[in-house]
Amino acid sequence: MGKLVIFNHPLMHHKLSIIRDEKTGTKDFRETVSEIGMLMAYEITRDLPTVKIDVKTPVGVAHCEQLKKEVVIVPILRAGLGMVDGITKLIPTAKVGHVGLYRDEKTLEPHEYYAKFPPCITEASVLVVDPMLATGGSACHAIDVLKRRGVTDIVYVGLVGAPEGVARLQKEHPDVDIFLAALDEKLNDACYIVPGLGDCGDRLFGTK
C-alpha cells in the first residue's frame, strides 16, 4: 500500500482556514491554493530519486546530487490548475500534462474531455494534482489514463480528501502515494466533501 500523508503544519492549517471560509473571494482563494501547492511541493518531492555528481566550486570539488528524472505535473482540469503555479515555483523545470475531467452531476462518474502529455512522461516522476478527492472517481480515472500510457511512477496530490475517496484510491491504485493538506469527515448526499470548501473549480475561476 502506498503511503497516506496528511500535512500537519501551522502554515498549512492557517491557509486551509482561508480557503475553507465561504467569505473568501476569488483573488484570495486562488492565491492561497497556489501557496498551499508550493508548501506541499517540498514534502511530496522528498523521495525523488537523485544522482550523485561532482561540481567544481571556486575553491574545490563538491559532491552533490541532482534530480535523476524529469518531473511532470498532471493537473486534473479544471481545479487542478490552481495548484500548478505554486508547485512549479519549487520545481521550475517541471513539465505539465493535462487531463480534462468533469464529474457528471447526476451519475457522479468522471467524463474525460482532454488529455495531452509531454513525451517524457513514461520515464518521469508524475504528480497528479487535483484539490478535491471526493468519491475518488476522477483521481482513479486520471491515474488509469496515465498507467495505460505506460507511466509507472505516480503520486496523487490534493488539498482536501474524504475518507471514501482515499479508500477508493488506495483500493484501485495501491502503488500510488497520497498527499493531502487535510482529511475531512465525509461526503454529503451530493458527494461534496464535508466540511470541505465547496466547489473548488467554481471558487478558483469565479464561475458561480
Ligand code: PRP
Ligand atoms: C471536482 C474536483 C475533482 C472532482 C472530485 O471537479 O476538482 O476533479 O470534482 O470529485 P470525485 O472525487 O468525486 O471524482 P469537477 O468535476 O467539479 O470539475 P471542475 O474541476 O471542472 O470544476
Ligand code: URA
Ligand atoms: N468537487 C469539489 O469541487 N468539491 C467537492 O466537495 C467535491 C467535488
